[in-house]
Amino acid sequence: MSHHAREEPSVRDANKSKPYIPALSKGTDDGFSNEDEATATCFCGAVQLVFGFKGLIPEGNFLCHCTDCHKIHSSMFATNFCCMDKYVRYTRGRENLTEFSTTKTPVSGKAMVNHFCKTCGTLMNRTGEGFPGINVLRVGTVDDFNLMETKLKPQVQQFTKDRVSWLEDVPGVKKVEGFHYWHKVSNL
Numbered sequence: 541m542s543h544h545a546r547e548e549p550s551v552r553d554a555n556k557s558k559p560y561i562p563a564l565s566k567g568t569d570d571g572f573s574n575e576d577e578a579t580a581t582c583f584c585g586a587v588q589l590v591f592g593f594k595g596l597i598p599e600g601n602f603l604c605h606c607t608d609c610h611k612i613h614s615s616m617f618a619t620n621f622c623c624m625d626k627y628v629r630y631t632r633g634r635e636n637l638t639e640f641s642t643t644k645t646p647v648s649g650k651a652m653v654n655h656f657c658k659t660c661g662t663l664m665n666r667t668g669e670g671f672p673g674i675n676v677l678r679v680g681t682v683d684d685f686n687l688m689e690t691k692l693k694p695q696v697q698q699f700t701k702d703r704v705s706w707l708e709d710v711p712g713v714k715k716v717e718g719f720h721y722w723h724k725v726s727n728l
């Protein structure tokens with residue numbers, strides 16, 4: 541095996557009793573995860589933020605099948621979670637984020653802003669006029685992969701009307717045809 545290859549357990553086989561932080565490209569393996577907070581890092585490692593679990597909002601972990609998420613993530617759906625502003629801080633690279641904003645969104649016509657790493661293109665955060673004070677973060681940027689199966693497991697899937705036909709309902713996950721108003725559920 542070349543020394544460039546990585547030797548790690550799989551997500552399935554990782555020890556679930558401690559953080560599982562695979563070393564991806566350079567600089568992405570210095571994140572952490574503890575009882576109170578965890579890191580999210582872009583693919584190149586330039587941008588890293590910390591979010592606190594206390595800032596997660598009710599029903600704010602969601603899969604989104606909307607047509608915007610489809611394109612933004614260059615995938616079939618997005619895996620997102622919402623965290624209040626005061627529980628999000630950047631440890632490095634905030635200046636390395638750039639923005640793309642549009643008001644042509646599937647719901648309100650209110651502006652949504654994408655914040656992504658200008659080096660590697662990883663989308664770290666979306667913010668919107670329609671839900672001030674909330675960061676819509678990406679589960680895929682979280683360094684501890686085990687959190688996907690615990691604290692960041694999806695609670696809702698939204699825009700199932702736009703879901704590809706070969707994907708099925710996720711057991712135990714609330715299904716919403718259009719937009720799920722998690723920002724109203726959250727009581728902010």
Ligand SMILES: [Zn+2]
Pocket residue numbers: 582583584585586587657658659660661662
């Ligand atoms: Zn990056």
Ligand SMILES: [Zn+2]
Pocket residue numbers: 604605606607608609610618699
């Ligand atoms: Zn979406």
